[in-house]
Amino acid sequence: MFQILLLLGSLLLHEEASLAAPLVKGNCLPTCGGVTIPFPFGIGAGCFLDEWYEIFCDESTYSAVPMLKKPNLRVLNISLPDSYGRKNGMISVSLPMINSPNGTCRGNGSSTPVSLNGSHFIFSESRNVLTTVGCNICVLLDDQKSAIIGCKSSCKDDKVVRKMTCSGSDGCCRTTITPDLQAFSITFNHEKGPAKNQCEYAFLGDRSKFTRSPIDFNKLKASGHFPAVLEWGIAKSSRAASEIYKHGDSYECSNFSFNSVYRKAMPFLQCSCRGGFTGNPYIKYGCEDVDECKGPTDPCPGRKCVNRPGSYDCVERSKTIKFLLIGMGSGLGVLLLLLFLWLLYNFLKKRKEIKLKERYFKENGGLLLQQQLCSSETNVDKNKLFNSKDLEKATDNFNKNRILGQGGQGTVYKGMLADGGIVAIKKSKAIDKGKVEQFINEIAILSQINHRNVVKLLGCCLETESPLLVYEFIPNGTLFQYLHDSLVSWGARLQIATDVAGALSYLHSSASIPIYHRDIKSTNILLDDRCRAKVADFGTSKSLSLYQTHVTTVVQGTFGYLDPEYFQSCQFTEKSDVYSFGVVLVELLTGRKPVSFLGDEEERNLASYFLLSMDENCLFDIVDPQVLKQGKEEGIVAFANIARGCLNLHGKMRPTMREVASELERIRKLENPAIRHGNTHEKRETSTRWDSVGSADVISLSDLQPLMSSESM
Template sequence: MSNSEFRILVLLVFLTMQASGAAAGLARPNCVETCGNVSIPFPFGIGAGCFLDPWYEIVCQNRSVPILNKIGLRVLNISLPNYREFVDGMISVSLPLIYSSASCGGEGLGARVNFNGSQFVFSQTENVFTSVGCNAQTIVNSTESAVVGCRSKCAGSNADIGPYSACFGRDQCCQTTLSFNLQGFDVDFQEEREPQGCKYAFLADRSWFLRSNVTGLYDLSLNDTVPVVLEWGISNKTDYELKLIQQGYGSGYLDPFGCSRYSLYGSYTSEMPIIQCYCRWGYRGNPYLTEGCQGVGAAFGALVLCLVLWRLYKYVKKRREIKLKEKHFKRNGGLLLKSELSSPEGNVEKSKLFNSKDLEKATDNFNDDRILGQGGQGTVYKGMLTDGKIVAIKKSKVIDEGKVEQFINEVLILSQINHRNVVKLLGCCLETEVPLLVYEFIPNGTLYQYLHDPNQEFHVSWDTRLRIATEIAGALFYLHSSASIPIYHRDIKSTNILLDEKYRAKVADFGTSKSVSLDQTHVTTLVQGTFGYLDPEYFQSSQFTDKSDVYSFGVVLAELLTGQKPISSLREQEGRSLATYFIISMEENRLFDIVDAQILKEGKMEEIASVANLAKRCLNLNGRK
């Protein structure tokens, strides 16, 4: 079902509801039904006479913030029991975080919540207890004397509590479930060794971990509260409960399952006997109000069924998307990358894992209008992140699963490159079918465009060409000699030299790059590169060395000197390759016949000759000379 079909369905539901008469309200007559964007159904209520008893009183602060008055917690959502969806009555509230005072520089913030005497219990199925911190054992003391706890260790350098984290006790994070019918608890932190850093403990809605951006201790420090789910019902000791049972079928209640006395978790015990009511099939409204369930007819029932099926479809689709993202994340080496980043040697600040939805939004779903360029390694899109930063997003081709470890290793290495003349890799996204690499955006296009496109308005002067050549040489020297691990670029060419806002050179596109150990002199690979820039010695031996990058740099120098393309059908057969044409011209003493006419006007003959001799040395067919 498409979005347009869904809108039509919603319109039909609305018209059917109008035809069936005014819907019954969820609150008592003459009572406020909402506070902010939260609906307040009876037995909850705002104001005298609008709630069942003080436990259900809601105070609407500033006309927008609902507070459960007797408990003092902010209400995020209230849901009535739903027979068709097998959902109990639930209320979502904001519960304070608990942190250890000894390590956090304060007195400690704690939640000593006690619901004894009420019909509220913490939902065991919807919540999970989480403890975050280094080398701590967290004990949960229940007001019913039940005790649970968990232990977190310092296996990683940073706590990992994101949507894809295991949180099994390693990486400074552990989780456990609480007991049935829990109505209150407090927390006791027990240090296993010397205190190490701040520690947090909290009970939270399981779905919050997927919705929030919290991934570690720093993110937790920015939050005072987390959402938690309570289950609720009506006490079996009230006169109101007897009135509900007496109404029976006549007002649309579902008997014997609705409005009947049973334990919250389905067993007939005296611990938590409550009443929960459901509207019969074909009825809608609030089953806790007299005549609160109203029939809406068969047509509405069919439409409700469509809505339920639509929600089921969306739920299944969302679950499939989540599973698919997890599958892609694992296949593309995400677990390996996270392991490297969380290790003591990892550098989290230098590499970021981006969310696929953020990158889809940044590129308008990878709209063709956002394409900056295409090549053998993938397509590059222009995008704008949520913080307004402009980036270049490279959609790589499918990587070989056997080379995942190599790919992740290259990402880690390239993310640590920090040179003013090398395009910075900001991070990657591994949730998609093909990996997405996020680079800093370089606004002024490629060197190739300015040398070979006659429509370009900017004139590349001799001084500018000299500076660009110097910047490229400096970047290659850094990659070959000064980086933490030597890196061979393997595709140096004018289309991979970008120019920033000040027309400074930036070496880009490391799609075919290889890192080598310090004692290696070459790497043996399948021949890859661009015709016209390819080192003949590498082409023959399949052994790529730093001299192979130097050869490609020599071709770029020849382009800067002559303004001619690396391959041209306009030249004679022997000289179609610019490298060959340039060397022959040098050997025949015809250098100044092929140099760009504009360069001859601006440059000194000695400078031009020096750069030409350097280019000739770079283009030497024997890389050892």
């Protein structure tokens, strides 16, 4: 507690001393229009690091306006990372809105989004949201890497109201953006066609502006701009970075987010003065020592205060026995008081931790899950509630060296439980409070899945801010790594395709409640020690009631695997999973990646290039040499026809996963007669082969095992 009091005092002194610390280089202008301009930003030649940090002070209006010259954005505020790691370097700017090409508000805003490519700025994921204004439209943001996000806006009678809170049903919707976003494109989709005489637009904006009061969107439309927040830093290899490392021990730099719970890596370097120093770390000798002894209060009552770099010492003024005895008595009293305060602090800390765990448990739906565990109507008694301390110990306190992978739904760590069992622990992103019941129901459903080709959910922990899900550990990595980093036999490819098809068929039609995966891709297919496939990552999956045929959702998925029909309609069906599986089949057949930015333009999207090759009878020009060497021509063609059927642009013309699984099993037996059954008197079954327009040729099969045997359950 005594140290805490000293720290609070040093914070006050730090803030007072920062007024005198240097922020700009030499005689450069420190402000423009009331906005402080710290280096590496600057006004005029020699005052900024490079062209991205140049500020132009526009004095053509009655008051000066600072402009970030390279992207031509008005600057509202610039902040440095502070000395105590409480915030990152931020720059608040006025960002133009992106107007729909079919709307009526082309006079304001812009038709194309601002690009920060080439800079060391990113749109802040924690501070900004994507906002859409308009009636019955679905706006999608493509981050030009691998992620597509969006939201759907609707309103009554196709009339946008004057003031909105962006709930999704009042003519405005909003959603979070992807991390490390520097450039993006916007697509406007209409459910009923473009509305007449309607102004439709989207923009990235500071989420804090939505929490104060409903926004008057008539004023916003007239201005054409909205405040947004950029995070900034400098390149590790820049001249400024090399200078900083020479300045001494009053600076520290990191490429991790200062205020991120998970220490998220940033694509640039951020520097700050160490504790006990204040100023601008980007200027040589710009961090000054804070003299704690000259503060408004005496940090050493009855003693002499001696300042030293980054801290201070308290020295006794008198050496007499009287003062020594008084000092010893006072010291003992202070020691006992500190011991009491320390015990009290630990007690309150533990109590606070318990209360916090109870709060997180309730917010994450723990009570609802307990009800389901105690219910005789469900079979979730096998699901286990894990303790957060045990999972922290299992992952070495979520050490970054234990990370197995990261995605849009969270981070996966390798862990060892107390009984020696190896597991995969997924640290999910925070749950939307309105979707807690849905999240718990999906945990209950996924815990009942018992299929040999689906990664088993072992349990969860709900007493942390972000839920922790515990899965069985699959040792041999992902299909993407296996396929693109080593030679894979044709037989192994057939086995993997059959395993995944069987798992999806089970989820779609054999589970107690139909489940749509919604993110089938080779990186979500894991391989065990026998190279048998297991479907993983159900973070975006959806369960349906018995009579539902589709779900209408915000568009989520991975570029290259995303169903074009789902992209247009925002309606996800079981045939959307079929399309994504078709892309995986083409990966297995060709050994190519789903998206490539090398080669000719027609080869960049694997699905489109495969369909074009099929139409031009050039299939064997793109098939992997390993497949051509080991496979039979009949089997390869049949396999390609299945993939072509799955990739049909019309979802209704695609086969079901049950049909796909049966056909793959037929091809596997055709390629390897040794796995056929010897009983020739079994009933002959039929399987279907699909062509590019969805027509079917029926061929006769015999000796097929049932798709869902007791072994697979």
